[in-house]
Amino acid sequence: MLREKGAPIPHADRLLLLNELQPGRTGVIVEIVGGRGICNRLQAMGLCIGSRVRRVASAIGRGPVVVEARGAQFAIGFGMASRIIVEIENGGQDPPGRQP
Amino acid sequence: MADRILLVGNPNVGKSALFHRLTGVHVICSNYPGTTVEYTEGSLNVGGERVQVLDVPGTYSLTPSSKGEEVATHMIAGGGTIINVVDATNIERNLLLTLNLLDRGLPVIVALNMWDDAAHRGIRIDAAALSKELGAPVVPTVAVTGEGVRELVGKLAEAAGAAAGRGVRERSDGERWAEIGRILAKVQSLEHRHHTFAEWLGDLSVQPLPAGIPIAVVVLAATFAVVRLVGEGLIALISDPFFEGAWLPLMERLDGAIGGGILGDILIGRRVDGEIHLRESFGVLTTGVYVEFGMVLPYIAAFYLAVGALEDSGYLPRLAVMLDSVMHRLGLHGWAIIPSLLGLGCNVPGILATRMLESGRERLIAATLISTAIPCVSLQAMIWGLIGERGVRCVAIIYVSMLLAWLVLGRLLNLLLKGRSPELLMEIPPYRFPPIRVAAEKLAMRLVQFVREATPLVLGGILLANVLMLTGAFDLAAAAFGPILSAIWGLPPEAAVPLMVGVLRKDVAVGMLETLGLGDAQMVVATVGLAMTFPCAASFIVMLRELGWKGFLKSVGIMLATAAVAGAALNLSLKAAGME
Ligand SMILES: Nc1nc2c(ncn2[C@@H]2O[C@H](COP(=O)(O)OP(=O)(O)O)[C@@H](O)[C@H]2O)c(=O)[nH]1
Numbered sequence: 001m002l003r004e005k006g007a008p009i010p011h012a013d014r015l016l017l018l019n020e021l022q023p024g025r026t027g028v029i030v031e032i033v034g035g036r037g038i039c040n041r042l043q044a045m046g047l048c049i050g051s052r053v054r055r056v057a058s059a060i061g062r063g064p065v066v067v068e069a070r071g072a073q074f075a076i077g078f079g080m081a082s083r084i085i086v087e088i089e090n091g092g093q094d095p096p097g098r099q100p
Numbered sequence: 101m102a103d104r105i106l107l108v109g110n111p112n113v114g115k116s117a118l119f120h121r122l123t124g125v126h127v128i129c130s131n132y133p134g135t136t137v138e139y140t141e142g143s144l145n146v147g148g149e150r151v152q153v154l155d156v157p158g159t160y161s162l163t164p165s166s167k168g169e170e171v172a173t174h175m176i177a178g179g180g181t182i183i184n185v186v187d188a189t190n191i192e193r194n195l196l197l198t199l200n201l202l203d204r205g206l207p208v209i210v211a212l213n214m215w216d217d218a219a220h221r222g223i224r225i226d227a228a229a230l231s232k233e234l235g236a237p238v239v240p241t242v243a244v245t246g247e248g249v250r251e252l253v254g255k256l257a258e259a260a261g262a263a264a265g266r267g268v269r270e271r272s273d274g275e276r277w278a279e280i281g282r283i284l285a286k287v288q289s290l291e292h293r294h295h296t297f298a299e300w301l302g303d304l305s306v307q308p309l310p311a312g313i314p315i316a317v318v319v320l321a322a323t324f325a326v327v328r329l330v331g332e333g334l335i336a337l338i339s340d341p342f343f344e345g346a347w348l349p350l351m352e353r354l355d356g357a358i359g360g361g362i363l364g365d366i367l368i369g370r371r372v373d374g375e376i377h378l379r380e381s382f383g384v385l386t387t388g389v390y391v392e393f394g395m396v397l398p399y400i401a402a403f404y405l406a407v408g409a410l411e412d413s414g415y416l417p418r419l420a421v422m423l424d425s426v427m428h429r430l431g432l433h434g435w436a437i438i439p440s441l442l443g444l445g446c447n448v449p450g451i452l453a454t455r456m457l458e459s460g461r462e463r464l465i466a467a468t469l470i471s472t473a474i475p476c477v478s479l480q481a482m483i484w485g486l487i488g489e490r491g492v493r494c495v496a497i498i499y500v501s502m503l504l505a506w507l508v509l510g511r512l513l514n515l516l517l518k519g520r521s522p523e524l525l526m527e528i529p530p531y532r533f534p535p536i537r538v539a540a541e542k543l544a545m546r547l548v549q550f551v552r553e554a555t556p557l558v559l560g561g562i563l564l565a566n567v568l569m570l571t572g573a574f575d576l577a578a579a580a581f582g583p584i585l586s587a588i589w590g591l592p593p594e595a596a597v598p599l600m601v602g603v604l605r606k607d608v609a610v611g612m613l614e615t616l617g618l619g620d621a622q623m624v625v626a627t628v629g630l631a632m633t634f635p636c637a638a639s640f641i642v643m644l645r646e647l648g649w650k651g652f653l654k655s656v657g658i659m660l661a662t663a664a665v666a667g668a669a670l671n672l673s674l675k676a677a678g679m680e
Contacts, residue, residue, distance in 0.1 A: 023307070040161065040163055041160075041525060042525070043161075043273050044160035044161035044163070044196065044273070045160050045193070045525070045527065046192070046193045046196065046277070048273070048274065048277065049274075050274075050277075051277075056303060056306060056307075057303065057306045057307035057308070057312070058307060058308070059308060060308045060309065060425070061425055062425060062428075063308060063421070063424055063425045064421050064424045064434065064524050066306045066307075066421060066528065070190075070192045070193045071189075071190050071192055071193065072190050072193050072527055072528075073302070073306070073527065073528040073530075074525070074526065074527055074528065075306070075417070075420070075421045075424070075434070075524055075525070075526050075528055076523070076524070076525055077424070077433060077522075077523025077524040077525060078523075079523050080523040080524075080525060
């Protein structure tokens with residue numbers, strides 16, 4: 001949706017799944033992998049491509065991911081969070097959670 | 101003036117509170133999304149004309165994704181002036197729905213609610229500028245106190261004219277979000293301030309470790325303790341002195357005046373050791389009145405006091421986050437803890453609240469679990485009051501059995517029913533502490549509702565039980581179902597009768613069981629069986645309505661099978677453990 005098929009992914013090293021984002025870090029949603037239903041539900045709550053989200057709390061196991069976006073907090077099921085790709089913002093103190 | 105007014109907004113923005121202010125009709129408001137799952141209707145006097153007011157279920161968008169949202173979209177399509185209730189503490193997210201409504205050319209007036217809370221948080225919004233940007237009237241309101249409501253009503257008529265001025269617009273939600281960013285930059289200013297205590301607590305309690313799970317355990321244990329202590333306290337300090345000091349002597353005099361006979365049997369009941377006994381005489385005016393007002397009502401008050409505080413504070417969605425993983429194993433997601441918790445008060449609102457769950461599968465599982473394995477507070481009051489006298493052990497066995505049944509049945513349903521449980525996606529509201537007056541009103545309303553709904557059933561149940569006893573219909577029932585009960589649950593045949601009365605009211609049924617002179621083990625098995633089999637008539641009706649015939653029959657079949665198996669297993673294990 002954002003790029004041509006097969007084109008190299010820009011900033012691939014800064015891309016994470018939402019559930020991999022560490023608490024306290026902020027990212028921008030770049031892609032939502034899923035059907036229209038999920039996209040619509042997320043979009044209506046203000047979680048759409050381009051939205052900045054901050055991870056509020058960590059989870060145990062496959063527990064829900066709690067994030068803050070547009071001034072409100074949301075709990076997103078683990079499975080759904082793992083279909084949301086975010087690009088972490090520059091300026092974070094610690095390195096991205098996923099090593100190459 | 102349009103012939104009707106619709107209150108439209110995101111979940112949890114104060115629509116119900118505003119609805120109450122506008123119409124005087126009491127509705128229950130709670131601090132979690134999804135309070136209004138069914139629309140409520142009332143009316144308002146505008147310039148001498150009565151106008152219908154509808155409280156529409158909360159919705160994030162005009163493309164429906166849950167049952168509540170479907171109802172909302174359908175109602176909006178039906179026309180009328182729209183009061184768009186917006187949470188001033190979070191207008192960014194709320195304005196998407198506003199722009200959606202405006203773009204359709206609908207007559208909209210915006211109520212900028214939670215104005216007090218916004219000021220508290222250092223959020224300043226220029227209402228006049230916002231009105232200009234949107235091209236619709238905007239009025240700041242505080243729904244819980246009524247501030248701004250008069251002005252809102254005064255400006256209703258401006259909505260239609262403003263809509264004509266704006267016309268209809270086609271654009272995508274993406275474009276709307278961009279527009280919202282532009283508007284906010286002009287009308288909203290945030291004062292820089294430190295994290296408040298509520299925010300700090302909010303973050304702490306959604307983080308499972310180190311704090312979230314311990315907090316959840318403490319909150320649940322404290323809730324249970326408050327219900328027990330307050331319930332017991334009310335009984336010891338108010339209800340028992342009243343019933344023993346004033347009501348019993350009155351009944352003695354009344355009995356003297358009636359002079360026995362059938363009327364005496366029905367109203368006063370039989371004497372126990374020559375005296376009228378409030379629990380065991382089983383007359384409409386003795387046991388009937390005492391069970392409802394003396395034993396159950398104090399616990400109802402205690403329960404709704406505690407749960408009301410939980411609801412208003414905004415803790416429940418956080419509890420849902422903590423329990424999400426557990427609930428997933430039962431085929432539900434964390435949110436289903438809210439209907440389940442309400443079901444502990446009364447199964448009816450619990451089953452109604454299953455509407456906030458997205459899929460039919462989840463609603464079936466949740467409603468079946470509630471009606472089978474969650475004892476309502478009326479039943480629990482009797483368990484504590486009557487069975488508690490036999491020792492804590494009996495009460496503990498009952499609770500553990502119900503909890504096990506809940507977990508095992510949920511697990512089984514999740515494995516057996518086709519489909520998967522959907523993912524949690526919900527907004528977590530900030531902690532709020534509503535004025536005591538608002539909480540007290542809500543409690544009073546629930547008590548009145550309980551008394552109104554339960555009184556005819558309790559009194560009618562005892563009346564019916566007496567009539568059946570006098571006509572010998574009970575012996576027939578005992579003869580018909582008794583052998584089955586003896587075979588699988590090890591109960592005497594007479595126990596069939598209270599189990600049948602349980603269809604009307606469970607509390608009355610426990611009272612009847614207690615008059616049969618059962619042993620501890622039998623009493624425990626009978627109570628668990630009673631709790632699991634047919635829920636009372638009222639929950640039956642809502643189950644049928646919520647699940648439809650097919651789902652209802654499925655659910656009842658599962659319930660009966662579970663009760664039979666659980667009762668038999670409990671009977672065998674108690675016998676094996678040597679309990680009499
Ligand atoms: N401080 C404050 N709280 C409010 C206001 N309006 C509603 N509330 C509270 O916000 C919560 C949600 O309100 P409710 O009417 O149930 O929202 P609904 O889901 O939109 O119907 C409740 O706990 C209310 O007591 C307001 O203007 N100010």
